[in-house]
Amino acid sequence: MKKNLAKALYITLLSTSLVSCQEYLDNNNEGKIPPVEFYKTQEDAFKGVVSIYAQMRKWEMVGFNYMIMLEITSDNALKGSAPGDAAFINSYKNFSFTANEGQINDFWKGRYQLINLCNQVISNVPAIPMNDGLKARYIAEAKFCRATFYFDLVRAFGDVPMPTSIENAQAEALKKTSKADVYAQIVKDLEDAAAVLPASTTGSEAGRATKYAAHGYLAKVYLYLKNWDKAIENTQTVISSGKYGLEPDFYQVFRVEKENGMESLFEVQASAVAGSGDLSNCQYSQIQGIRGTGGFGWGFCIPSDNLAKAFDDAGDAIRKKATILYKGETTPDGDLVQGVDVLEGVTVPRYNGKSYCPKSKQVNGVNEGSEQNVRKLRYAEVLLIDAEAKLNKGxxxxxxxxxxLVRSRVKLAANNAPTMQDIWNERRLELAMEEDRFFDLVRIGQAPTVLQGFAAGKNEVFPIPQSLIDISQGSIKQNPGY
Incomplete structure (x- = not known):
């Protein structure tokens, strides 16, 4: 599946004209196929779906903006890299960024480009004469993917435009839809998907959406909506399926050999293809990889001292070792972490162990670490959602x-009378550096006290890109405080 998705980057699709908002909601692939020539056959439908998965790993989806906005804004991570390199990142650490900052634009644009691809499938595939079962599945996959993109957007920006078809795109692109209505659409898309998607995928289809991935995302969405009954209903659907379990060795969860494994509900597929930099385009690992001597990356988004202390305070040596690679250590894969002597923000250089791609998996001539998938939803998180929802129910x-179950995997003592803070602390340590912490702190109401520079009533969301507001001639209003 990884190679299939890599090749799909060359698939070209008709992009929907969205008047002045085209830059933000359009898919800008080269060599676009005229509308009379595409979405005519079953093969066209397949290519349309696979192109969505393929573009999940592009720069706007898992590059700088992904880790800067969702992890560096939190207490888990710092800018890292060389002092002064990409200094703009520090504006996210102290919440001084503005609506003109490029990462916010990339986050917005990347997700709407993929929503556009989803909407093309949802709008065009129903009319194609093809196998009915495949038709239903392709539409369900597009709805699943669209739900995950809107979930990113609604958490990051609150009220956002919500095109749901190529027919309504022009009108919907120029106005905000309420946060409540966006969440309602996310739930509907995931429920529609869960009713159709296969229970599992294997072989060349590994990595594509399944019904349990949809139920896992539904559980997470309901966690944000504080609908504990629905969250539990969906976590139990996943748990009782018997299809998932915790990888015994926490370190191995993030290695290439365990991709799409027993703990994975969904992950972005990446692939290193020798001789093809265009296909090996995922830079998630490269951005965070070991910088300098013996390295294979840029050294950005490094674990903070605050995170290291949280591991130490919990006696959590196993997850700390897997999450934080310190200079001078040798990894279980045999790589010496040499790196550089100075990384901005810390006195002891270190790197994100979860994004680490061993040298044995590196391919010369392409982006470093481009073989490394990006984990999006793991069974461990489903268990923690289940725990939080159940505690809220008493x-x-x-x-x-x-x-x-999560604690025993990393040799921590059982906690038979957990508080809500215990569960939140467990989420932090289990999911550290996986781009979840900022949203969690906002969700549980602790961002104003934990994050320096965070302004309550403003920084719960990011600003709408100013360029979009200008293009819309004011029909889209800026978020409060910006």
Missing amino acids: DVSGAATSLN
């Missing part, structure tokens, strides 16, 4: 059962 025993 089921302490049930919460402890799910929580302790």
Whole structure:
């Protein structure tokens, strides 16, 4: 599947004209196929779906903006790299960024470009004469993917434009839809997808959406909506399926050999193809990789001292070792972490261990670490969602059962009477450096006290890109405080 998705980057699709908002909601592939020639056959439908997966790993989706906005804004990470290199990143650490900052534009644009691809499938595939079962599946996959993109957008910006078809794109692109209505559409898309998608995928289809990935995302969405009953309903659907489990060795969860494995509900597929830099385009690992001597990356987005202390305070040596690679250490894969002597923000140089791609998996001539998939939803998180929802319902025993499965994997003592803060702390340590912490702090209401420079009533969301507001001639209003 990884090679299939890599090749799909060359698939060219008709992009929908969205008047002045085209730059933000359009798919700008080269060599676009005229509308009379595409979305005519079953093969066209397949190419349309696979192109969505392929573009999930592009720069605007998992590059700078992804880790800067969602991890460096939190207490987990710092800019890193050489002092002064990409100094603009520090504006996210102290919440001094503006609506003109490029990372915000990239986050917005990348997700709307993929929503446009999803909408093309959803709008055009129904009319294609083809196998009915495949038709339903392709539409379901597009709805699943669209839901994940809108989930990113609604958490990052609140009220956002919400095109749901190529027919309504022009009108919907120029106005905001309420946060509540966006969440309602996300739920509908995921429920529609769960009803159709296969229970599992294997072989060349590994990595494509399944019904349990949809239920896992539904559980997470309901966590944000504080609908504990629905969150539990969906976590239990995943748990009771018997299709998932915790990888015994936490370090191995993030290695290439375990991609799409027993713990993975969904991950972005990446691939290193020798001799093809265009196909080996994922830079998620490269951006965070070991910088300098013996290195294979740029050294950005490094774990903070605050995160290291949180691991130490919890006695969590196993997850700390897998999450933080310190200079001078040798990894279980045999790589000496040499790196550089100075990384901005810390006195002891270190790197993100979860994005680490061993030298044995590196391919010369392409982006460093481009073989490394990006984990999006893991079974461990499903268990922690289950624990949090059950504790909110007063089921302490049930919460402890799910929580302790996660703790026992990393040799931590059972906690049979967890508090909500215990579960939130566990989420931090389990999911550290996986681009979830900022949204979590906002969700649980702790961002104003934990994050320096965070302004309550403003920084819960990011600003709408100013260029979009200008293009819309003011029909799209800026978020409060910006």
